[in-house]
Amino acid sequence: MIGVDWGTSSFRAYRIGPNGQVLDKASAHSGIMFVENGRFADVLRRTIQPWVNGGERRVLLSGMIGSRQGWVEAPYANCPAGAADLASATIPVTYDGAEVRIIPGVTTEEAGVPEVMRGEETQIIGALAEFGDRGVACMPGSHSKWVRIEGGRITGFSTYMTGEGFAALSGHTILGRMMKVDAPADPDALRQGLARSGDAGGLLRHLFGVRTLGLFGRLSETSAASYLSGLLLGHEVRAALAAHENAGPVVLIGDPKLCGLYADAIAFCGGAARNLAYEAAPAGLHRIGQAVAWAA
Amino acid sequence: MIGVDWGTSSFRAYRIGPNGQVLDKASAHSGIMFVENGRFADVLRRTIQPWVNGGERRVLLSGMIGSRQGWVEAPYANCPAGAADLASATIPVTYDGAEVRIIPGVTTEEAGVPEVMRGEETQIIGALAEFGDRGVACMPGSHSKWVRIEGGRITGFSTYMTGEGFAALSGHTILGRMMKVDAPADPDALRQGLARSGDAGGLLRHLFGVRTLGLFGRLSETSAASYLSGLLLGHEVRAALAAHENAGPVVLIGDPKLCGLYADAIAFCGGAARNLAYEAAPAGLHRIGQAVAWAA
Numbered sequence: 300m301i302g303v304d305w306g307t308s309s310f311r312a313y314r315i316g317p318n319g320q321v322l323d324k325a326s327a328h329s330g331i332m333f334v335e336n337g338r339f340a341d342v343l344r345r346t347i348q349p350w351v352n353g354g355e356r357r358v359l360l361s362g363m364i365g366s367r368q369g370w371v372e373a374p375y376a377n378c379p380a381g382a383a384d385l386a387s388a389t390i391p392v393t394y395d396g397a398e399v400r401i402i403p404g405v406t407t408e409e410a411g412v413p414e415v416m417r418g419e420e421t422q423i424i425g426a427l428a429e430f431g432d433r434g435v436a437c438m439p440g441s442h443s444k445w446v447r448i449e450g451g452r453i454t455g456f457s458t459y460m461t462g463e464g465f466a467a468l469s470g471h472t473i474l475g476r477m478m479k480v481d482a483p484a485d486p487d488a489l490r491q492g493l494a495r496s497g498d499a500g501g502l503l504r505h506l507f508g509v510r511t512l513g514l515f516g517r518l519s520e521t522s523a524a525s526y527l528s529g530l531l532l533g534h535e536v537r538a539a540l541a542a543h544e545n546a547g548p549v550v551l552i553g554d555p556k557l558c559g560l561y562a563d564a565i566a567f568c569g570g571a572a573r574n575l576a577y578e579a580a581p582a583g584l585h586r587i588g589q590a591v592a593w594a595a
Numbered sequence: 596m597i598g599v600d601w602g603t604s605s606f607r608a609y610r611i612g613p614n615g616q617v618l619d620k621a622s623a624h625s626g627i628m629f630v631e632n633g634r635f636a637d638v639l640r641r642t643i644q645p646w647v648n649g650g651e652r653r654v655l656l657s658g659m660i661g662s663r664q665g666w667v668e669a670p671y672a673n674c675p676a677g678a679a680d681l682a683s684a685t686i687p688v689t690y691d692g693a694e695v696r697i698i699p700g701v702t703t704e705e706a707g708v709p710e711v712m713r714g715e716e717t718q719i720i721g722a723l724a725e726f727g728d729r730g731v732a733c734m735p736g737s738h739s740k741w742v743r744i745e746g747g748r749i750t751g752f753s754t755y756m757t758g759e760g761f762a763a764l765s766g767h768t769i770l771g772r773m774m775k776v777d778a779p780a781d782p783d784a785l786r787q788g789l790a791r792s793g794d795a796g797g798l799l800r801h802l803f804g805v806r807t808l809g810l811f812g813r814l815s816e817t818s819a820a821s822y823l824s825g826l827l828l829g830h831e832v833r834a835a836l837a838a839h840e841n842a843g844p845v846v847l848i849g850d851p852k853l854c855g856l857y858a859d860a861i862a863f864c865g866g867a868a869r870n871l872a873y874e875a876a877p878a879g880l881h882r883i884g885q886a887v888a889w890a891a
Contacts, residue, residue, distance in 0.1 A: 410794045412804040413811050442803060457796060458803040460768065467763040472756065498706045500753060501834035502798050503827065507738060507754040508708040515709050531799065538797035 300357040301347050301397075302584025305364035306418055307332050310342065311580070314350045319585040323350065331369050339370040340394055351397045356595050358399040359588045361580070362418035365390065365401040375406035375415060381452035382424050386590035398595050402587055407455050414456055418580075419444050422552055425583030426575055427451055435546040437539065437565075437572070439557040441466070445539045447546065457542065459535040465528060474506065477513035478523035488522035492529020493536075493567045502534045532564045540570045548573050596653040597643050597693075598880025601660035602714055603628050606638065607876065610646045615881040619646065627665050635666040636690055647693045652891050654695040655884045657876065658714035661686065661697040671702035671711060677748035678720050682886030694891050698883055703751050710752055714876075715740050718848055721879030722871055723747055731842040733835065733861075733868070735853040737762070741835045743842065753838065755831040761824060770802065773809035774819035784818035788825020789832075789863045798830045828860045836866045844869050 303312045308330035314323035329342045347358065365373035373390040389400040404417035419438050423446055426436065436446040441462035447455040469475050495505055509527050512518035518526055543549070548571040551558040558574045565572040599608045604626035610619035625638045643654065661669035669686040685696040700713035715734050719742055722732065732742040737758035743751040765771050791801050805823050808814035814822055839845070844867040847854040854870045861868040 410791070412791065412801075413807040413813075414803075415807055415810065457800050458807075459797075459799040460770075460802045461799050463768050464764070464799055464802070467767040468760070471763040471767045472759050495706070495708065499834070499838060501755075501830055503755040503757050503760055503831050504753050504834060505708075506756045506760070507710075511709040511711055511754075514711065517709075534797055535799050538795070538800060542795060 300359065300585070300588045301350055301355050302581055302588060303343075303347070303358065303360045303364075304362055304418060304421070304580040304584070305360050305369075306330050306362040310346070312347050313581045313584065314347075314355060315581055315585045315588070319582055321581050331363050331366070337370070339364065339392075343394060343399070348396075356397050357588065357591075357593050358394065358397050359389070359402060359584050359591065360392075360399065361402040361421035361584060361587075365403060366417055369401075371401060373401045373403040376403045376420075378405060378407040378456075379449070379452035379454045380405045380420060381450075382427075382586045383590045384452070385420060385424065386587050387592070389587075389591055398593055400591060402584075405453055405456075409455065409457070414458055416444055416446075416456060416458075419446065420453060421583035421587060422579040423448065423453055423583065424586050425579035425581065426550065426552055427586070429550045429575065431547075433546065434550060435543040436550045436552055437561060438552045439561045440553060443535065445543065447543065457539070459539065461531045461535045465531050468506065468531075469524060469527060474509045474523070474527060477510055477518070477520065478527070479520045480524050482521035482524060484528075485522040485525040488518065488525040489529040489532075490567060492526040492531075493533040493564055494529075496530050496533025496537060497568070502530070505530050505534075529564070532560070533568060536561070536564045536568045536570070540565070540568060547571075550575060552579055596655065596881070596884045597646055597651050598877055598884065599639075599643070599654065599656045599660075600658055600714060600717070600876040600880070601656050601665075602626050602658040606642070608643050609877040609880065610643075610651060611877055611881045611884070615878055617877050627659050627662070633666070635660065635688075639690060639695070644692075652693050653884065653887075653889050654690070654693050655685070655698060655880050655887065656688075656695065657698040657717035657880060657883075661699060662713055665697075667697060669697045669699040672699045672716075674701060674703040674752075675745070675748035675750045676701045676716060677746075678723075678882045679886045680748065681716060681720065682883050683888070685883075685887055694889060696887060698880075701749055701752075705751065705753070710754055712740055712742075712752060712754075715742065716749060717879035717883060718875040719744060719749055719879065720882050721875035721877065722846065722848055723882070725846045725871065727843075729842065730846060731839040732846045732848055733857060734848045735857050736849060739831065741839065743839065753835070755835065757827045757831045761827050764802065764827075765820060765823060770805045770819070770823060773806055773814070773816065774823070775816045776820050778817035778820060780824075781818040781821040784814065784821035785825040785828075786863060788822040788827075789829040789860055790825075792826050792829025792833060793864070798826070801826050801830075825860075828856070829864060832857070832860045832864045832866070836861070836864060843867075846871055848875055
């Protein structure tokens with residue numbers, strides 16, 4: 300089969316063997332934000348058509364390609380969501396020469412507020428072996444996800460706007476004037492921010508410390524971004540760890556550098572974490588693909 | 596005497612009688628950000644010179660005019676800071692025909708992080724009668740201040756970046772796409788945000804609800820800004836009320852509309868508040884002015 304992790308900015312395709320082994324890979328600068336006039340089929344023709352010509356007839360897509368801005372909107376599946384739930388909720392799209400289906404995103408609700416993910420569910424399914432009967436995953440990013448897994452299914456999750464919050468606060472408030480955002484990371488300042496996040500007062504108060512520590516010459520321009528990053532990361536991690544007590548070590552899935560940062564922050568805040576040592580999307584596409592009732 | 600509340604964007608001058616009564620007022624579009632090449636004396640010549648010519652020889656300035664970006668930097672006074680402490684720390688500046696002094700800002704430190712204010716200390720001194728032996732003031736703004744007052748002196752305070760946080764998050768994140776920022780306030784959505792701020796998960800998580808509630812059609816474009824405002828306000832007010840238990844009703848000082856919003860938020864979050872019904876700066880300038888050891 301062919302699996303594609305098709306996000307807002309990235310497109311990664313895999314030719315996957317019957318045991319889940321990745322036989323071939325292709326990537327393109329064809330995230331959905333770069334595709335004009337809905338010409339998604341053209342992207343597939345340019346990228347995976349050789350594999351289709353070679354006999355692969357089943358294509359599974361995951362990610363923002365199933366959003367309102369994508370090819371066809373695949374309505375969110377509800378929690379609990381495992382491989383079979385997702386497979387039975389896939390949505391077909393028309394493509395000449397192969398059967399193409401889109402994996403839906405997942406939604407849940409807590410305290411009257413909905414949560415959504417698209418693409419992350421497929422990675423979770425690909426990493427299920429890491430969780431045993433129950434566990435928790437953290438998927439860092441501009442909107443990071445913390446995901447509860449029980450009995451091989453996603454049973455709940457929450458989103459933290461940490462990365463995008465950092466960008467807005469460092470780029471568009473008075474704090475930005477205190478820092479060189481491009482300076483190399485300062486691990487001491489990061490830890491100082493992580494420590495501060497545990498004090499009383501809350502994030503809105505802690506933020507002002509970036510300014511005052513700078514005013515008094517106690518936080519340099521080259522360290523301030525790391526301090527701010529530590530503050531935000533600490534607020535996320537402390538809240539999320541409190542919500543996932545007794546769930547075992549947090550499994551970090553995503554960009555290795557970002558996962559390393561989160562692993563340190565989780566350890567600093569009293570939790571335990573380990574990084575997934577492999578890319579989870581192909582295994583998820585394979586596992587869900589095995590559960591799909593393909594026409595062909 | 597003459598008192599001037601001279602901030603970053605505003606300039607308000609008062610001719611003040613011996614009992615503190617405001618005899619005359621002048622304002623100008625001459626906040627320090629609008630004054631070029633350090634020509635601060637020119638602003639006074641254009642605004643208060645008639646009063647000087649009429650016999651007023653003592654001029655006291657408060658606010659950002661004493662900052663590094665102002666006329667002369669007046670180093671911060673430490674807490675506890677009362678009228679006499681501030682008066683003895685005033686800094687003279689040269690002006691032809693009158694004795695002009697600048698009131699310093701105030702600093703304090705808690706958990707290894709400094710706090711600063713400039714201008715607010717003068718308003719607090721002007722409102723001292725409201726606090727009895729001890730109390731707490733809240734001064735809303737883009738950086739709102741919560742101030743502890745004991746025995747007629749400022750003994751501690753904290754700053755929350757609520758207003759500027761709102762501007763950055765509504766203007767420069769994906770949340771901005773969910774809202775019409777200029778829509779009239781929606782009191783129900785504001786209360787919904789205030790209520791949400793009391794849930795577990797923290798601000799970074801609650802923010803994402805602005806997006807998901809919008810995605811699912813449960814928060815309209817015209818209500819989303821009020822919801823976001825309620826979220827941020829609720830996080831500030833809950834943290835600040837917890838830090839000021841048993842301090843009595845919060846005295847709100849500042850813009851009447853903003854103070855009304857805070858009064859509602861404080862009541863919603865279980866606190867008590869009342870709005871100061873008058874402008875506090877002239878009384879503060881007068882009271883500190885009485886304690887200054889004027890040369891003339």
